[in-house]
Amino acid sequence: MAPDGSPKQSDNGTLVTRVMAVIRDRIGARNLLAGDRLPSIRGLARQMKVSNSTVVEAYDRLVVEGMIEARRGSGFYVSGHTAPLSIAQTGPKLDRAIDPFWVSRQSLDARPDMIKPGCGWLPADWMPETAIRRALRNLSRADDATLVDYGTPLGLAPLRQLLSRRMGTYGIDADPGQILLTESGTQAIDMLCRFMIEPGDTVLIDDPCYFNFQALLRAHRANIIGVPFTNTGPDIDAFARIAATHKPRLYITNSGLHNPTGASLSPMVAHRVLKIAEEHDLIVIEDDIFADFENTPAPRLAALGGLDRVVHIGSFSKTLSASVRCGYIAASPDWIEGLTDLKIATGFSSPNFSAELIFSVLKDGTYRKHMDALRDRLTRAMSVTETRLGALGITPAIRPDAGIFLWCHLPAPIDAATLARDALADGVVLAPGNVFSISQSAGNLMRFNIAQCEDDRVFTVLERAIMNA
Amino acid sequence: MAPDGSPKQSDNGTLVTRVMAVIRDRIGARNLLAGDRLPSIRGLARQMKVSNSTVVEAYDRLVVEGMIEARRGSGFYVSGHTAPLSIAQTGPKLDRAIDPFWVSRQSLDARPDMIKPGCGWLPADWMPETAIRRALRNLSRADDATLVDYGTPLGLAPLRQLLSRRMGTYGIDADPGQILLTESGTQAIDMLCRFMIEPGDTVLIDDPCYFNFQALLRAHRANIIGVPFTNTGPDIDAFARIAATHKPRLYITNSGLHNPTGASLSPMVAHRVLKIAEEHDLIVIEDDIFADFENTPAPRLAALGGLDRVVHIGSFSKTLSASVRCGYIAASPDWIEGLTDLKIATGFSSPNFSAELIFSVLKDGTYRKHMDALRDRLTRAMSVTETRLGALGITPAIRPDAGIFLWCHLPAPIDAATLARDALADGVVLAPGNVFSISQSAGNLMRFNIAQCEDDRVFTVLERAIMNA
Numbered sequence: 001m002a003p004d005g006s007p008k009q010s011d012n013g014t015l016v017t018r019v020m021a022v023i024r025d026r027i028g029a030r031n032l033l034a035g036d037r038l039p040s041i042r043g044l045a046r047q048m049k050v051s052n053s054t055v056v057e058a059y060d061r062l063v064v065e066g067m068i069e070a071r072r073g074s075g076f077y078v079s080g081h082t083a084p085l086s087i088a089q090t091g092p093k094l095d096r097a098i099d100p101f102w103v104s105r106q107s108l109d110a111r112p113d114m115i116k117p118g119c120g121w122l123p124a125d126w127m128p129e130t131a132i133r134r135a136l137r138n139l140s141r142a143d144d145a146t147l148v149d150y151g152t153p154l155g156l157a158p159l160r161q162l163l164s165r166r167m168g169t170y171g172i173d174a175d176p177g178q179i180l181l182t183e184s185g186t187q188a189i190d191m192l193c194r195f196m197i198e199p200g201d202t203v204l205i206d207d208p209c210y211f212n213f214q215a216l217l218r219a220h221r222a223n224i225i226g227v228p229f230t231n232t233g234p235d236i237d238a239f240a241r242i243a244a245t246h247k248p249r250l251y252i253t254n255s256g257l258h259n260p261t262g263a264s265l266s267p268m269v270a271h272r273v274l275k276i277a278e279e280h281d282l283i284v285i286e287d288d289i290f291a292d293f294e295n296t297p298a299p300r301l302a303a304l305g306g307l308d309r310v311v312h313i314g315s316f317s318k319t320l321s322a323s324v325r326c327g328y329i330a331a332s333p334d335w336i337e338g339l340t341d342l343k344i345a346t347g348f349s350s351p352n353f354s355a356e357l358i359f360s361v362l363k364d365g366t367y368r369k370h371m372d373a374l375r376d377r378l379t380r381a382m383s384v385t386e387t388r389l390g391a392l393g394i395t396p397a398i399r400p401d402a403g404i405f406l407w408c409h410l411p412a413p414i415d416a417a418t419l420a421r422d423a424l425a426d427g428v429v430l431a432p433g434n435v436f437s438i439s440q441s442a443g444n445l446m447r448f449n450i451a452q453c454e455d456d457r458v459f460t461v462l463e464r465a466i467m468n469a
Numbered sequence: 470m471a472p473d474g475s476p477k478q479s480d481n482g483t484l485v486t487r488v489m490a491v492i493r494d495r496i497g498a499r500n501l502l503a504g505d506r507l508p509s510i511r512g513l514a515r516q517m518k519v520s521n522s523t524v525v526e527a528y529d530r531l532v533v534e535g536m537i538e539a540r541r542g543s544g545f546y547v548s549g550h551t552a553p554l555s556i557a558q559t560g561p562k563l564d565r566a567i568d569p570f571w572v573s574r575q576s577l578d579a580r581p582d583m584i585k586p587g588c589g590w591l592p593a594d595w596m597p598e599t600a601i602r603r604a605l606r607n608l609s610r611a612d613d614a615t616l617v618d619y620g621t622p623l624g625l626a627p628l629r630q631l632l633s634r635r636m637g638t639y640g641i642d643a644d645p646g647q648i649l650l651t652e653s654g655t656q657a658i659d660m661l662c663r664f665m666i667e668p669g670d671t672v673l674i675d676d677p678c679y680f681n682f683q684a685l686l687r688a689h690r691a692n693i694i695g696v697p698f699t700n701t702g703p704d705i706d707a708f709a710r711i712a713a714t715h716k717p718r719l720y721i722t723n724s725g726l727h728n729p730t731g732a733s734l735s736p737m738v739a740h741r742v743l744k745i746a747e748e749h750d751l752i753v754i755e756d757d758i759f760a761d762f763e764n765t766p767a768p769r770l771a772a773l774g775g776l777d778r779v780v781h782i783g784s785f786s787k788t789l790s791a792s793v794r795c796g797y798i799a800a801s802p803d804w805i806e807g808l809t810d811l812k813i814a815t816g817f818s819s820p821n822f823s824a825e826l827i828f829s830v831l832k833d834g835t836y837r838k839h840m841d842a843l844r845d846r847l848t849r850a851m852s853v854t855e856t857r858l859g860a861l862g863i864t865p866a867i868r869p870d871a872g873i874f875l876w877c878h879l880p881a882p883i884d885a886a887t888l889a890r891d892a893l894a895d896g897v898v899l900a901p902g903n904v905f906s907i908s909q910s911a912g913n914l915m916r917f918n919i920a921q922c923e924d925d926r927v928f929t930v931l932e933r934a935i936m937n938a
Binding site: 034101104105108109121124125127129132133134136137139140141143144145146147148149150151152153183184185186187190194198212215216218219317320321322323324325341342344345346347348349351352353354356357 | 573590594609659687
């Protein structure tokens with residue numbers, strides 16, 4: 001650098017390399033996807049404190065490498081084929097960008113000695129392991145076909161019948177023939193996106209919402225628009241305005257025990273969401289994976305609007321086992337027919353084995369007893385965690401009726417992402433607010449999983465990080 | 470109809486409806502996908518023996534329904550959003566078009582009393598059910614985390630280590646960190662297509678090849694080109710010419726025991742395929758799901774070309790269990806990194822439970838003994854089936870070294886699709902040649918699964934259908 005802080009001419013080779021590395025990193029971390037426009041030359045030059053010509057040279061070299069392409073008169077774009085991620089991306093985890101993948105990667109890859117108040121699931125010893133062990137022993141005596149054959153296209157009939165009855169208790173009218181089993185709740189949404197949207201189509205999500213909705217929709221190259229989320233569901237005025245202006249194709253949401261806020265949809269908001277959806281021919285995907293945690297069931301959009309307007313999905317990962325992969329889609333019969341062909345083409349068969357295991361546990365009265373006890377345990381954990389967080393000045397933005405999440409404000413000047421990075425170095429995986437927020441307006445918020453907050457280290461590490469901030 | 474066979478004017482309403490139904494059926498059966506161009510007005514009119522104005526009216530009404538759209542000066546196209554399939558599509562199974570989904574649907578949905586010489590898997594009682602039952606009992610004693618937690622992003626480490634060693638025996642150098650577990654072999658190819666191709670990209674497949682490659686690639690809107698397949702692999706001259714002309718991005722094939730022909734790649738063809746792939750920067754996906762059936766291993770493209778050029782995939786559906794869903798991808802480390810993010814976004818977690826079960830069976834010496842016995846049994850079944858088919862004038866196009874398929878010529882005038890429809894009415898699911906052939910040049914061929922030909926009814930039904938033809 002020259003004394004005035006501007007780069008010396010002789011540094012230019014290094015600077016070009018640095019600019020190239022920044023762009024490669026953003027593509028590697030999927031912050032820039034195939035087809036995305038790169039930052040303007042002037043903007044990036046200003047941001048990185050380099051000359052315009054340095055950025056021009058860096059972009060030109062990336063064009064030669066095939067990673068980006070120039071479009072006459074309109075700037076530079078990430079090439080159609082996402083280039084393979086460079087090896088440099090697989091470095092120490094602490095360097096990873098805090099993007100929608102951050103919590104997933106850190107939580108799924110955590111060492112056994114790490115604690116994970118940022119993750120979205122229960123500790124293993126809170127799950128119904130006795131029932132699962134019994135189901136496994138039963139399954140070891142099943143007939144050959146159950147153990148080794150492909151499943152039918154829709155998936156195990158007795159499980160679909162059971163799901164149909166369960167949905168009936170929420171007022172959702174779904175015949176077993178309208179239910180398609182999938183590998184997971186996530187895969188259910190992925191299949192629906194493949195079936196229903198084209199790249200560039202607009203999809204609404206809540207702001208904040210489950211971070212993986214963003215990651216998933218980016219993989220589909222959707223135009224993602226966030227709707228501000230309130231204590232009773234989406235902000236209806238904003239929802240109506242956005243629906244009218246942007247003509248979205250889909251809206252993805254949780255009705256009961258919204259992730260990350262823990263809020264539940266009010267009947268009035270539910271009614272108005274559906275009215276707007278009908279007016280603008282918008283399909284709603286209702287992701288209901290936290291249903292069994294509710295003390296008082298929220299209204300279900302699929303019950304009010306029917307399966308011609310609302311697609312209802314769920315899984316068993318949160319209450320039964322995340323290791324046994326199985327989810328489902330309930331939709332109108334004609335959609336199920338098309339989704340079944342898509343399922344055969346892209347995965348061939350349904351998860352028969354997992355379905356047998358899930359069915360074996362669900363049909364057993366012990367699952368209900370387990371869930372009753374679990375809800376009580378969570379109510380106590382909610383209260384204890386709220387008190388302990390309160391002592392550190394961390395306060396819930398909403399007090400949820402039930403569930404596993406507390407969505408909290410941090411003491412005023414604290415940046416959640418910085419806190420999460422510091423805590424990770426201390427072996428604690430947190431879930432900083434902005435991974436849930438498409439508008440990046442949750443920098444002072446943090447999602448806590450109350451069932452993962454029993455270890456004192458959570459609070460020791462939080463306290464130290466807050467003191468140092 | 471008028472006496473000369475042309476439609477009367479008063480029939481026009483019915484005729485328009487009929488043309489509309491034909492187009493809806495093609496879209497419903499995914500023979501026409503979103504964005505595809507419809508047949509020309511003149512062409513369809515000639516084909517259906519109706520007037521041009523009848524087709525014009527039918528197309529106009531479909532435009533009003535939103536199913537197709539007109540593009541100025543360039544004809545009619547299927548609308549961007551694939552319209553939901555009409556209920557009419559879910560009629561009697563006998564009416565289904567014989568398309569790439571035909572065998573999948575018929576086989577997966579078959580009633581228990583049906584016999585399926587057309588399916589691609591072993592009868593349940595040929596599978597290692599004792600080993601699976603033992604694995605299930607072992608798993609019922611596993612620790613809590615194994616039973617209920619999400620898997621790591623790459624998937625169960627001991628299974629990936631075992632797969633790494635297995636691939637080593639084929640000369641494939643794949644570190645466990647280069648192996649990503651998936652829900653199935655099909656899902657492995659689907660993920661690779663999502664990662665590597667854009668709609669409109671050209672992908673090469675063998676002609677004939679596994680019918681689901683076509684269904685899968687259509688879902689990705691690839692431009693699919695078939696390479697004629699010979700007894701020793703793809704026709705190299707055709708492969709070279711097509712690679713030079715069409716600049717394909719991918720080539721999907723089986724090296725050992727090709728489906729449906731049972732052929733194996735010769736070393737010389739393998740070498741030349743790779744040379745051409747390197748010259749045109751073409752990635753090869755080697756689908757190796759029939760590896761354990763081989764008596765003498767064929768050369769593996771991934772061994773010769775390395776994992777920078779060849780992506781190697783496999784699963785356990787054919788030899789161990791199709792009910793326990795688990796497959797894998799071995800690829801270069803940078804691709805695995807990107808695929809892992811895609812996996813998290815679209816399915817969240819790896820199939821941990823299935824992986825534990827597969828690992829438990831594979832690590833056990835009984836699996837090897839089971840496969841030894843199975844190969845002997847298949848050799849005998851191959852000989853018996855060939856003799857019995859021969860008595861009906863059905864003769865193999867290739868005599869495979871091993872495996873479960875016989876790819877056969879029917880007696881001269883017989884159309885395989887007609888035979889398959891007739892047999893289905895008699896409770897026998899067959900696999901007519903053209904479902905495997907993109908060029909539709911296999912109308913006189915049929916794939917037989919020798920392990921599913923032990924029931925005399927197969928031959929009774931074949932004989933009757935041949936007599937009636």
